[in-house]
Amino acid sequence: MRRGILILVIAALSILAACGSGEGESEESKGTVTFGLNNWAENIAVSNMWKVILEEKGYDIELKSMEKSPVWAGISQGDLDVAAEVWLPTTDKPLYEEYKEDVEMQETWYEGTGLGLVVPSYMDINSIEELNDKKSELGLEQIVGIDPGASLMEMSRTALDEYQLDYDLVDSSGPAMMSELKKAYEDEEPIIVTLWNPHWAFAEYDLKYLDDPKNVYGEADNIYFMTRTDFSDDHPEIVKWMNNWKMDDDSLGSLMATIKNADDTETGAKQWVEENEELVSKWTE
Template identity: 50%
Template sequence: MKINVTSGITAMLTGALLLSACGGGENPENGEEDDENSGENAQEENNEIESSGGSDTIKIGYNNWAENVASSNMWKILLEEEGYKVELVNLEKAALFSGVADGELDIGMEVWIPHTDKSYVDKYGEDFTIQEPWYENTQLGLTVPAYMEEVNSIDDLNNHTEELDGNIVGIEPGASLMELTEDVIGHYELDYELQPSSEQAMMTELDQAYQNEEPIVTTLWSPHWAFSEYDLKYLEDPDNVYGEADDIVYITKEGFEDENKEVVTWMNNWQFDDDSLGSLMATINEMDDPEAGAEAWIEENRDLVNEWIQ
């Protein structure tokens, strides 16, 4: 069932605040400064959105995350096959939410609810509509390769500080997964530093360590193609600092559904599981070209996508 934010999202989004693997949130140590910078960055990026594309173009905002890149390119191709003009706009998380809320973007492809993106929904949610989930039961956490048999829980990490060089390999600074991981380090009193990098750089380090069966601990989330390429395990989080599972939905600007009923109908029919999304991400990763990989996957899964577009 579609959720209209203006009529019910506040009640649905109660509980502990989690900040997204897929975007930044307020830093507890310098929250006012971060919030101001986030707002300035969002405004700068929204100015760029406003100056691009045409009024008859569907603008899809997305972040640089494997599942987000994959789904956005897939829908670009599918909608263009149906005769629509589509523009993909790559943005930071705050700019994506404000862009949809301001009406400069038509669709925000990936939003985690009810926990992870709660801060953004609380801030911007009165001005957009949350649509159907397209992936259910996400996960965030720390992972290690399965060959690290003695490391199974976050509590185990302090027994292996030396072999891991006291280092957790992370992603982009400011991403909420990073902020959550800082909370985890403090909560479990880990003698570790969180190394900021990027998803690509993290995966490069993971690949190098994995090929040599060396120890490594990384921040990761599901869905992600890494789990189809490597034998990894999440470390147990006894106190549930990373929080409960979310669903991934997409959001649309006010009025979009009235003008594009069939697009919303098609996208609300869309549902990924681990196998279908994993194969899409893996195809894109193998081809090293998001659009070409998405196109190849669509051709291989035409029966599935035809179930959505009917």
Template identity: 45%
Template sequence: MIGKKKLLSGVLITAAVTLAACGGDETGEGGTITLGHTTYSDGTAFAYVWKQLLEEEGYDVNITTFEKAFLFEGTVNGDLDVAFPAWLPFTDEAYVALDSDEMELTQDHLLYEGAHNGLVVPAYMEDINSIEDLPDAIDQFDGEIAGIDPGSSLMQIMNSDIIPHYQLDAYELTNSSEQAMMQQLDTAYQNQEPVVVTLWSPHYAFQDYDLKYLDDPDNVFGEPDSIYYMGRNGFAEDFPKADSWLKNSFFEEDQLAELLSLRQELGDEEEAAAKWIEDNRELTDSWLDS
């Protein structure tokens, strides 16, 4: 696993979040809350659900997207009030740890358990079942592993740990995006062609396609992670009600799978979040019951 790294310094956060958070009134109600999220499906889905719930409760909500490194930096700097997500203890250990003194991030910030990274192929590839099978199958995959953006924690783990450990240096790990990687997977899948991609769970792909993770016999990807949200230092003091609601929230596997599938099906973040909240109103009301 990659070691700890210092957070990026001296990076200017975009104009969308350069204004400091307004803060709530003395009861913790109202005010402006700035949410940040990654471009990845889980972080985006969490953020838009909470954008709508907070707006329903009378908050003004700003929302903006960052690459992962800048998301952590913005939270540490206080430019973001709340950020989604942190995968811990493994995937995002280069950036942050639970109980960090640089932000509010504890076990109470848990949103989901059982998140997983790995290399994935379609289930129809019956002879490819382990990462150890890949060195001898390089011609079958045209020497390519479909990756995502190079700044992601998953790609860092691939480059620093998986490729050297499993002797995959002859492969090209392509720098792309989640959307482009999924398009490459879809094209190969529709034609029943070989393809290997970097992927993670929770992700809508596992509802839309018959896929399998390649075995990681030496557990280089690590054990499954949990997913957390992050708050800037002082968020709980400035917004005690919103903080308590967020801490009440938790997604079971089927609930998050439903949300991610709606997001893909509808193609609109606001619409997907609204539909999911409507279908799960008893659950979201329980989060706000504090």
């Protein structure tokens, strides 16, 4: 009888200890931070990288995928906390002008982007101005685009008008566009896509931008990150760490390549963070 009572007491104490431990863990949590991201390869890569880094620091991180315009709207309304990718002064200028009073712009983490119409290097064409004259030779009727709301697509629609191109611009998505590029490249078939760098495609395939003499796609941008208003007050250490964050073609390219070759995105991000502990430590010191 006494033995049975003793067992019950021990069990009760164990349950209380477990509950106490759970409450402690909850109190130690630094809160939930929500990233908004669109499905550009580098955006997916760096957002997952920061998810891994910040979760190791005690935060709960949620990633919400959507098109670029809703990301800006979500940050401005306070529904999202962080967006890791803003291209300025050219690509995201329309969104910046619309929402700049309701977001907090932070530091540059990548310098010198590019974007425009891209073809495999085996294609005998070098300029957007040649597209109409070589249409029959190329045997193409369309340009494969990405998300219809992306600034790159708006620029591409402008390019069709400015160069009076006799092609259809097809709405798609980043992954779907890359699938079409991969298939055409492997068969050495002609294809025209809307693309940008930094992107792992330029390491994987031999590609070239078509010259843009009218400068429709503008000059090179830098990539910044932005936060909701007052996020700096709520989480100053995150803003400090992310303002220390700098990447170049080598570091960003290796991150995207590691993720691309991993079983899933977060696993690849974890692997890269582990392999680049010294660099990450500089950001979070």
